[in-house]
Amino acid sequence: xSMPGCAPDDPLACCTPLAREPxxxxxxxxxxxxxxxxxxxxxxxxxSLVLSHQxxxxxxxxxxxxxxLSQPTISHHLKVLHDAGLLAREKRGVWVYYRVRPxxxxxxxxxxxxxxxxxxxxxxxxxxxxxx
Amino acid sequence: xSMPGCAPDDPLACCTPLAREPxxxxxxxxxxxxxxxxxxxxxxxxxSLVLSHQxxxxxxxxxxxxxxLSQPTISHHLKVLHDAGLLAREKRGVWVYYRVRPxxxxxxxxxxxxxxxxxxxxxxxxxxxxxx
DNA sequence: GGGAGACATCGACGCGTGTCACTATTCGCG
DNA sequence: CGCGAATAGTGACACGCGTCGATGTCTCCC
Numbered sequence: 001x002s003m004p005g006c007a008p009d010d011p012l013a014c015c016t017p018l019a020r021e022p023x024x025x026x027x028x029x030x031x032x033x034x035x036x037x038x039x040x041x042x043x044x045x046x047x048s049l050v051l052s053h054q055x056x057x058x059x060x061x062x063x064x065x066x067x068x069l070s071q072p073t074i075s076h077h078l079k080v081l082h083d084a085g086l087l088a089r090e091k092r093g094v095w096v097y098y099r100v101r102p103x104x105x106x107x108x109x110x111x112x113x114x115x116x117x118x119x120x121x122x123x124x125x126x127x128x129x130x131x132x
Numbered sequence: 133x134s135m136p137g138c139a140p141d142d143p144l145a146c147c148t149p150l151a152r153e154p155x156x157x158x159x160x161x162x163x164x165x166x167x168x169x170x171x172x173x174x175x176x177x178x179x180s181l182v183l184s185h186q187x188x189x190x191x192x193x194x195x196x197x198x199x200x201l202s203q204p205t206i207s208h209h210l211k212v213l214h215d216a217g218l219l220a221r222e223k224r225g226v227w228v229y230y231r232v233r234p235x236x237x238x239x240x241x242x243x244x245x246x247x248x249x250x251x252x253x254x255x256x257x258x259x260x261x262x263x264x
Numbered sequence: 265g266g267g268a269g270a271c272a273t274c275g276a277c278g279c280g281t282g283t284c285a286c287t288a289t290t291c292g293c294g
Numbered sequence: 295c296g297c298g299a300a301t302a303g304t305g306a307c308a309c310g311c312g313t314c315g316a317t318g319t320c321t322c323c324c
Contacts, residue, residue, distance in 0.1 A: 019232075022198070023180035028173035035171035040282080041160035044167070048155035060301060066154070073283055075302055080281095094291050094300050100151075108244040112237050172312080192271060205313055207272055212311095226270050226321050 017113045031111065034104065037084035042067065043077050047086065051100050059095040149245055163243065166236065169216035174199065175209045179218065183232050191227040 016027065023031075037043060049066060050058045064074045078098060081087040086104045090097045148159065155163075169175060181198060182190045196206045210230060213219040218236045222229045 018176070018180045019183035021180070022184050023177045025173065025177065028176040028180075032171055032173045032176055035167060035176070036281095039164055039167035039171040041157065041164045042282085044150070044160040044164055045155045045157065048150045048153070048160075051151035052154050069282095070284060071301075072285085072303080076282080079302080091290090091301090096301060105244050109241060112240040112244070168311095174312085193269095201312095202314055203271075204273080204315080208312080211272080223271090223320095228271060 016110075018111055019113075034084045034086065034107070037080050037086055038108075040077070040080075042069065042074075043081055046074075046077055046081065047100060050087065050098050057090075057097045057099040059097050061095065063098075148242075150243055166216045166218065166239070169212050169218055170240075172209070172212075174201065174205075175213055178206075178209055178213065179232060182219065182230050189222075189229045189231040191229050193227065195230075 016023065038047065045066065046063060049063055050056070053062060060071070060074060060078065063078075064071055067074060078087060082089055082098070084104075086101060088099045088101050090099065148155065170179065177198065178195060181195055182188070185194060192203070192206060192210065195210075196203055199206060210219060214221055214230070216236075218233060220231045220233050222231065
């Protein structure tokens with residue numbers, strides 16, 4: 001109970017696969033904000049835009065023209081993504097460049113990752129009940 | 133299904149990787165509901181519970197005791213997950229069994245997958261995406 | 265057939281959140 | 295050194311959503 005990963009407050013380091021075991025309330029509450037951050041059309045497009053942009057980074061002035069939203073609104077969404085750990089900020093001159101954090105993507109992949117048969121259950125007499 | 137890929141209203145069949153190209157407003161609007169469905173602690177736990185339950189399925193009476201929520205609330209969350217295409221319903225006798233739809237999980241994995249480490253794949257049609 | 269249990273639906277309430285106009289801050293440039 | 299541009303913060307408003315109690319529907323069992 002000490003180190004087995006999954007600090008309940010660090011969804012990036014944690015993110016037990018959903019299928020591995022029943023998620024505890026604390027873990028769920030820790031992970032949900034990251035998903036809430038992604039669960040918005042504008043933020044989804046922002047992520048996609050940053051990912052597909054030159055060198056994988058983009059500043060607000062690059063992103064805003066893609067939307068019909070005010071600049072504070074775009075800034076707000078970027079802050080949400082940043083606070084959720086999905087985007088990294090770097091200020092260069094007058095511009096602020098955003099970049100997707102690979103750990104976050106990895107965490108999401110781990111979360112929804114299928115239960116890979118070869119991955120776990122070495123000695124577990126679990127009978128491998130599922131999908132036999 | 134035809135294969136042109138990415139019908140804008142079918143996030144399950146669609147789900148272009150976020151990093152592949154900038155997501156269009158319609159696509160983002162189509163995918164967001166599925167993510168919104170998952171972006172809730174209770175629903176996250178419900179998914180996890182169903183996935184880890186015996187035979188990968190569970191009825192409401194199996195799930196409700198794990199929460200301190202009313203039965204209608206649990207039913208509501210299950211409906212949200214069902215409407216989002218994440219859960220399949222099957223009524224057997226008096227009980228209703230829920231099961232996670234693998235296509236949905238696959239769609240989510242596809243969405244967040246393909247994070248370009250080596251930049252782009254030139255014209256490679258083989259994709260070879262999965263970790264093989 | 266009637267009663268009991270499992271689950272869904274409905275209507276209502278309160279909080280969270282996406283949006284905007286306005287304002288503040290920070291930096292480069294002349 | 296002061297002005298303008300890029301970005302973030304603030305307060306307000308409207309809508310969405312999670313929750314509940316009450317009620318409806320269906321199915322099994324005696």
